[in-house]
Amino acid sequence: MPSKAISAVYLVLWVICCAVESAEDPYMTRALKLMSETPLIDGHNDLPWQLRKQFNNQLNKVDLNTLNTTHTNIPKIKEGRLGAQFWSAYVPCESQYKDAVRQTLEQIDVVHQMCQKYPETFMFATSSQDITKAFSMNKTASLIGVEGGHSIDSSLGTLRTMYQLGVRYLTLTHSCNTPWADNWLVDTGSEPSQHNGLSLFGKQLIVEMNRLGMLIDLAHVTVAVMKQVLDMSKAPVIFSHSSAYTVCPNKRNVPDDILRKVNETGGIVMVNFYNDYVTCSKTAKLSDVADHFDHIKEVAGAGIIGFGGDYDGVTRLPEGLEDVSKVPKLVAELLRRNWTDEEVKDALGNNLLRVLRKTEMVRDSLNGMSPDDLPIPYEEVKNSCRTSYGYPNTDDTSAGSINPLSTLALLLTGTLQALVALSP
Known part of the structure; x- marks a missing residue:
């Protein structure tokens, strides 16, 4: 065959291959349509922590349009159709009793800086109304979640101050006990329980978070804490980045009885993409993540499901979900598994919007x-880095035990607040 004819054949074959490859996936087409109608709201992204680790929060030294050492940048956000993001203000447990509050404030500050530096992409948000407004403007609503109760240094005043700075959820623990709550590692047996769940102050905190309108995040806590909070909170709770324990029996995941209780109380479980919580191994595929969505839907309904990727906070991600840009593929997979349009839209953002509105x-x-x-x-927080100003029978150099009358007042106040929280 003449060379020109061979070239023509190759050209035809190439055109056919391109046509086949570019043929629209009907599930992806449908997924993108749904994502244009309902904001994808992700419960947890650790980009602020990467900005600290890589640049010490010096945003002048980084361009989020070209940053390529993270799972998240502006082009990936656009491709992933990210409608709203809870950015994590996370600092390690090593900072507890030291400079956790300062470091957390710096993480809150860097989220504000992101929104100020890239106003065409991000809109700072603190409410359900803000999320819908940002979505209508084709911007990513940027909310803040503080990951770890150690960040407030056992201070309700600090909690309130962070709320005023825009924080809209607090993860009660990370991977260490606080002076008022047990963390998930207690359930693994690797750490002892200090409180059998929540202490009396921990229960005070739940009441105050309800009063403020701050979402209570139960990722990273023990099952005992989950049950106590679900029983006493007047507002629905969130799991900002946790998956299904039955699918992967890691103690960071949520057992079936808790899933059902979350359904009864109107909360949400936002599925984590970290391989270790998806398959309990170092490798996973996108379909494995979809299995968690399917299981949660089967046990407790599509009304409690959300997305909580944990991008930039983990080291291993499933094949097909390597960065923020890939999330539409997961949405298409749910549609391929016969999820209805309404179920997908609930998981994308409507469930979280409902939870936030109820909390408000x-x-x-x-x-x-x-x-x-x-x-x-004071006796519950006494340590060498903490002063005792204001506590009775103590001074800054020698901290005694708290006045018995104060203890009685604490018990009475805690009881009254619990009654308020449990009242219809």
């Missing part, structure tokens, strides 16, 4: 309730 309604219903100004007993 609880806040508004409690607007006549005074801020809780009863401090944690």
Whole structure:
């Protein structure tokens, strides 16, 4: 065959191959349509921590349009159709009793800086209304979640201050106990329980978070804490980045009985993409993540499911979900598994919007309730890095035990607040 004819054949074959490769995947087409109608709201992204690790939060030294050492940058956000993101203000447990509050404030600050530096991409958000507004403007609503109760240094005043700075959820623990709550490692047997769940101050904190309108995040806590909070919180809870324990029996995941309780109380479980929590191994595929979505839907319904990728906070991600840009593929996979349009839209963002709106309604219903100004007993937080100013029978160099009357007041106040929280 003449060379020109051979070339023509190759050209035809190439055109056919290109046509086949570029043929639209009907599930992806449908996924992108749904994502244009409902914001994808992700519960947890650790880009702020990467900005600290790689640049010490010096945003002048980085361009999020070209950054290529993270799972998240602006082009990936656009390709991934990210409608709203809870950016994690995370600092390690090593900072507990030291400079955790300062470091957390710096992480909150860097999220504000991101929004100020890239206003065409990010809109700072603190409410359900802000999320819908940002989505209508084709911007990514940027909310803040503080990951770890050690970040507030056992201070309700610090909690309130962070709320005023825009923080809209607190993960009660990370991977260490606080003076008022047990972390998930207790359930592995690798750490002892200190509180059998929550201490009395921990229960005070739940009441105050309800009053503020701050989402309670139960990722990283023990099952005992999960149950206590689900029983007492007037507002629905979130798991910002946790998966299904039955699919992968890692203690960071959520057992079936808790999934059902989350359904009963109107909360949400936002599925984590970390391989170790997806397959309990170092490797995973996109389909394995979809298995968690399917299981949660089967056990407790599509009304409690969300996305909580944990991008830039983990070292291993499933094949097909390597960065933020890939999330539409997971949406298409759910559609391929016969999820309805409404179920997908619920998981994309409607479930989280419902939870946030309900939390805001609880806040508004409690607007006549005074801020809780009863401090944690000094004996529960006494350490070499903490002063004792304001506590009775103590001074800055020698901290004694708290006054018995203060202890009685603590017990009475905690009981009254629990009754308020449990009242219809």
